[in-house]
Amino acid sequence: MPSGPQVGRLDHVRGADQQAFTPRTPRVVAARRLQRRRDRDNTGRFLAEGPQAVREALDRPGVVVELFGTPAALDRYAELTDAAYGSGIPVSPVTDEGLAALTETVAPQGLVAVCHQFDRPLAQALARAPRLVAVLAEIRDPGNAGTVLRTADAAGAGAVIFAGDAVDPYNGKCVRASAGSLFHVDVVRATAPAAVVAALREAGLTVLAASGYGETDLDDLADSDGLARPTAWLFGSEAHGLPAELADAADARVRVPLHGRAESLNLAAAAAVCLYASARALRTKKSGDPAA
Secondary structure, eight states: OOOOOOOOTTSSTTTTSSSBBBBSHHHHHHHGGGSSSSHHHHHTTEEEESSSHHHHHHTTTTEEEEEEHHHHHHHTTHHHHHHHHHHHEEEEBOHHHHHHHHHHHHOOOOEEEEEEEOOBBBBHHHHOOEEEEEEEEOOHHHHHHHHHHHHHHTTTSSSSEEEESSOTTTHHHHHHHHTGGGGGGEEEEEHHHHHHHHHHHHOOEEEEOTTTTTTTEEEHHTTTTTSSSEEEEEEEEEEEEEBBHHHHHEEEEEEEEOOSSSSSOOOOHHHHHHHHHHHHHHHHHTTTTTOO
């Protein structure tokens, strides 16, 4: 049955009795600075743009600091507005110009959340015994990194490690490309990739390096039950691949077989194939399927 008219949807919103914030409002100015990595690092905060990211951020308690939105968006996504208010999170209306100052997309969707960063130390993430881990080693492109993070989440990975001189996982483009998955997995930032490999192995994970020139074929590895154990995949940048010393430190260098005439797969596609091959092997083993 239709409910009665919703009156005063924004009555509890900060500044509802005042004008909406503009690009010059100090709170908007402070939040806009988070588009720069230096300010993200200094404050330990970042921006999550769009209703999907805001929804996933709100589902992770203690992450959202403040929600900005145009009055139209705050009304359109009333469940998110109410969820923020119910959690004691300030909700601040902004003008279209104020919203544009906080976003990096051509057609913003009206909502931006200021969030606390929440990455975990490597030891803490490994103590949770993940069975599938993705390591983004020296990956600089935020769109690729966010897409791999999203794929890792979809494949059931427990942790995604940004290793070495990798992109900031809280970069706006990376956050958007992750489509909310940033908030689902353990995110780790580690400066020394070789130390990451050593820690993964000590935690009992098989470490596999994805490489177009790998000696081991992914199909052969899957057929021989080589993926049916906790595994960490190392992925390098699309332009340069994995550093040689890191690939050599892995238990095996694995190539995705190319059955057609394509020269190679891009990073996101190769990562998806590798992670889903592991996910299937791990799920089959867990189910006790004798064909595993």
